[in-house]
Amino acid sequence: MDDKDLELLRILEENSRLSAQEIGSMTNLNPVEVEARIHALEENQVIRKYTTVINWEKAGNGEVSAIIELKVSPERDFGYDRIAERLSRFRQVRTLRLITGTYDLQVMVSGKNMQEVSRFVSEHVAPMDRIRETATHIVMKSYKENGNTLFEQQETERLPYSF
Amino acid sequence: MDDVISLGVGEPDFRTPWNICESGIYSIEQGVTSYTSNRGLQTLRDALSAHLASRYQLKYSADDEMVITTGVSEALDIAIRAIVNPGDEVLIAEPSYVSYAPCVALAGGIPVPVECTEKDHFRLSPEALQAKITPKTKALIINFPNNPTGAVMKKEDLEPIADIVTDRDLLLISDEVYSELTYESSHTAAATVKDLWERTITLNGFSKAYAMTGWRVGFLCAPKELCDAALKIHQYVMLCAPVMGQVGALEALRSAEDEKTSMVNEYRLRRNMFVSGLNKIGLSCHVPEGAFYAFPSVKGTGLSDVEFAERLLKEQKVAVVPGSVFGCGGDYHLRCAYAVSRKDLAEALSRMETFLNGL
Numbered sequence: 421m422d423d424k425d426l427e428l429l430r431i432l433e434e435n436s437r438l439s440a441q442e443i444g445s446m447t448n449l450n451p452v453e454v455e456a457r458i459h460a461l462e463e464n465q466v467i468r469k470y471t472t473v474i475n476w477e478k479a480g481n482g483e484v485s486a487i488i489e490l491k492v493s494p495e496r497d498f499g500y501d502r503i504a505e506r507l508s509r510f511r512q513v514r515t516l517r518l519i520t521g522t523y524d525l526q527v528m529v530s531g532k533n534m535q536e537v538s539r540f541v542s543e544h545v546a547p548m549d550r551i552r553e554t555a556t557h558i559v560m561k562s563y564k565e566n567g568n569t570l571f572e573q574q575e576t577e578r579l580p581y582s583f
Numbered sequence: 584m585d586d587v588i589s590l591g592v593g594e595p596d597f598r599t600p601w602n603i604c605e606s607g608i609y610s611i612e613q614g615v616t617s618y619t620s621n622r623g624l625q626t627l628r629d630a631l632s633a634h635l636a637s638r639y640q641l642k643y644s645a646d647d648e649m650v651i652t653t654g655v656s657e658a659l660d661i662a663i664r665a666i667v668n669p670g671d672e673v674l675i676a677e678p679s680y681v682s683y684a685p686c687v688a689l690a691g692g693i694p695v696p697v698e699c700t701e702k703d704h705f706r707l708s709p710e711a712l713q714a715k716i717t718p719k720t721k722a723l724i725i726n727f728p729n730n731p732t733g734a735v736m737k738k739e740d741l742e743p744i745a746d747i748v749t750d751r752d753l754l755l756i757s758d759e760v761y762s763e764l765t766y767e768s769s770h771t772a773a774a775t776v777k778d779l780w781e782r783t784i785t786l787n788g789f790s791k792a793y794a795m796t797g798w799r800v801g802f803l804c805a806p807k808e809l810c811d812a813a814l815k816i817h818q819y820v821m822l823c824a825p826v827m828g829q830v831g832a833l834e835a836l837r838s839a840e841d842e843k844t845s846m847v848n849e850y851r852l853r854r855n856m857f858v859s860g861l862n863k864i865g866l867s868c869h870v871p872e873g874a875f876y877a878f879p880s881v882k883g884t885g886l887s888d889v890e891f892a893e894r895l896l897k898e899q900k901v902a903v904v905p906g907s908v909f910g911c912g913g914d915y916h917l918r919c920a921y922a923v924s925r926k927d928l929a930e931a932l933s934r935m936e937t938f939l940n941g942l
Contacts, residue, residue: 430848445859446852446925576598580902581591583681583730 424449428457436470473568484558485530486537488545489523491553500524503550512540588931589902590919593730595794600842603793606834607827615826621818623651624829630836631802639772641785643804650814653824655760655788655801660686662756662784662803665812667692671721676707677910680730698912704869705734709743722754728761731909731918732878733871738771745777755783761874763792763843766851781806792843793835798828850875853921853928860932865939875922878906882915884942892917899934
């Protein structure tokens with residue numbers, strides 16, 4: 421991993437659909453080397469996946485998401501790892517993090533509708549061993565996801581020429 | 584005219600980082616709306632003095648060797664007025680920003696261009712400088728990283744210039760407003776080269792590095808005697824730089840390093856892409872090491888820079904600035920600012936290629 425790799429990662433994180441040709445012209449690397457480097461980054465799992473930031477609200481599929489906070493009793497020898505791994509197997513769990521503060525685990529879940537999300541929490545998450553307490557927050561509106569703002573911003577006016 | 588891609592804008596296309604905006608807004612809410620001291624906020628000068636020392640090894644006292652100004656434009660004007668007497672000749676390394684010669688003339692001085700040529704990568708050559716010095720020469724104005732050429736002068740390039748400036752007892756005005764925007768090596772401040780400090784007025788500002796053009800905050804640094812002369816003019820004509828701008832500038836120094844770095848990284852990507860694209864479509868262009876301008880030559884096209892720029896705008900709706908606007912050495916070149924999105928740069932390149940093919 422060198423500076424060029426970090427530069428490639430920054431470029432791909434912003435737009436993973438650029439061609440090796442385009443990335444090459446931006447970084448002064450030839451496209452073959454760009455592809456080889458990206459391939460190596462994929463192989464060693466630095467690049468996990470290519471995905472899309474979607475404004476689901478605009479897409480209008482009615483999907484609902486929620487943040488669930490969990491208080492968990494950690495296990496001897498494993499801490500939070502085993503329960504976190506169990507939880508992360510559920511398709512509904514989009515993001516799962518161990519956090520400091522009042523709660524231990526923060527889970528982002530999504531589902532087709534409110535019923536599905538609440539059924540998931542009450543039937544699958546809350547009854548799980550070692551989970552002592554849950555707090556569920558329904559997401560009402562998302563303004564920013566992964567560094568991308570989801571609301572329209574006003575275009576700023578620039579002079580056509582300035583010296 | 585609709586659908587024009589303008590590469591004619593000499594300012595960042597980024598918005599000011601939000602923490603800077605927020606600090607300005609908060610200061611207004613707190614009623615920080617008065618004049619500041621003529622020199623500028625003490626907190627800003629203290630932070631700036633420390634920043635210049637750590638970043639460029641530039642040593643200026645916050646108390647009597649710097650003035651916060653309303654943009655570098657004001658700093659330039661008061662620097663020139665502080666040192667130029669009627670009839671004095673002031674050398675200007677050209678191609679250059681358009682204000683230098685008029686400001687010298689307004690102060691009663693005589694602007695004398697010194698040409699920086701493409702074969703020297705638009706750096707100032709000691710021979711060219713030497714040839715223009717007369718007994719009436721008072722000062723030299725340089726601007727590296729350069730607008731419009733993107734040229735950079737490293738320490739070893741500045742050393743022979745320093746020898747001449749010192750030998751001939753000239754003053755140096757060094758406009759370093761693009762100092763944060765270098766892509767190959769870090770910036771060398773002129774005042775740190777040899778004995779230049781005692782005869783240099785360093786100008787810089789927040790506009791380009793932090794995308795703060797509209798906030799109007801620059802600064803002038805110089806040894807006390809020179810600084811006092813400039814300060815005297817500043818207090819009569821400007822009093823002080825806008826306080827909200829100064830508060831924003833302080834926040835920029837304290838915590839906008841990451842934002843600045845990510846903007847510089849983005850400019851570097853655009854530069855690589857745009858300059859290689861220009862060379863590919865047949866407009867030869869040296870690699871600019873700083874600022875955000877490419878300065879390709881149109882010599883092979885049979886058109887002058889003015890004709891090229893006018894026809895390119897009319898026929899393909901791409902706006903560029905003819906190089907001759909920037910003084911001698913600029914003719915047959917175009918200034919293309921790559922402070923626009925990569926998408927627009929790619930579109931501009933493709934339109935320029937279409938234009939060239941139709942010639």
